[in-house]
Amino acid sequence: MAEKTARKKNTRFSDKTDGLLNYSELKTPKFKLLYWTMFLGLFIVSLICLLPVLWIAVSGFKEVDEMYAVPPTLLPQTWNFGRVCAVIAKVDLVKYLKNSIILIVGCWACDIIINGLAGYVLSRLKPAGTAFLETLIFWSMLLSGMSMVPLYMSFVDVPLLHINLTGSYVPIWLMAGSNAFNILLFRNFFNGIPMEYLEAARIDGCTNLGIFSQIIIPLSKPIIMVVTIFSIIGTWGNFFWPYLMLGNTEKEPISVMLYRLSSGSSNLMDNEYMLLMMLSVIPMIIIYAIFSKRIIGGLDMSGLKG
Helix, strand or coil: HHHHHHHHHHHHHHCCCCCCCCCCCHHHHHHHHHHHHHHHHHHHHHHHHHHHHHHHHCCCCCCCHHHHHCCCCCCCCCCCCCCHHHHHHHCCCCHHHHHHHHHHHHHHHHHHHHHHHHHHHHHHHHHCCCHHHHHHHHHHCCCCCCHHHHHHHHHCCCCCCCCCCCCCHHHHHHHHCCCCHHHHHHHHHHHHCCHHHHHHHCCCCCCCCHHHHHHHHCCHHHHHHHHHHHHHHHHHHCCHHHHHHCCCCCCCHHHHHHHHHCCCCCCCCCCHHHHHHHHHHHHHHHHHHHHHHHHHHHHHHCCCCC
């Protein structure tokens, strides 16, 4: 009986991969204490990070007087779940959700297609000046703040075409298709694909575009999933450019709508606004919770290991 109990205690460590503490070290009391101390510290940090989100979620169901009560109450006195549907209808949340989905789909398509093709060119086609291009792409990641004003002016009056793109999704879609980080992410992943596959396809008469669509894409599902998650989460929380390009139009996403409602010009009560904020973060929490393992796995396969 004692052996079974000891075996059960050890099984929770037996599946640990080697890292800062390996399985053999976790058998000793000193390292077990270190393990649980680290676990407790990470648990406390997690609670600190979750506390604002949980407080917003709970405050949405409180009455306004109860929200500002001193001392504050931990849980609402009454749970009015009907307020959720009332807030959704009051701000027409479905319309803004549709706008956000349109924005996300366009950014995702440009992110995967344009950045993926750019990474493929740098990784496999390697035209003249590839090293110089890679350096420029890397340096462009350091100039994001400095390029905001000229970039905005280019969208207001597109060079040569002289058209105004404000009020449309196109500028934000185009910016998603020129993401230097994702280009390098794709390039690193494509570098790990064996050249034998590509050479065999060329012998069969496949073009470069055919190799990309028929061989590279099917083998690139892990990195495509990673970039997809980054694109969705980043676009959902993007405020600055949608505010500049789409503010005060019928195409506003949820992020801009929340800022506009916080200005005090709306007829929302404080508890209703808290509830609306909670509803806006739920989709991304679900997406990240479901696909978080794919993010780590895809980054490992792309060559960005610690």
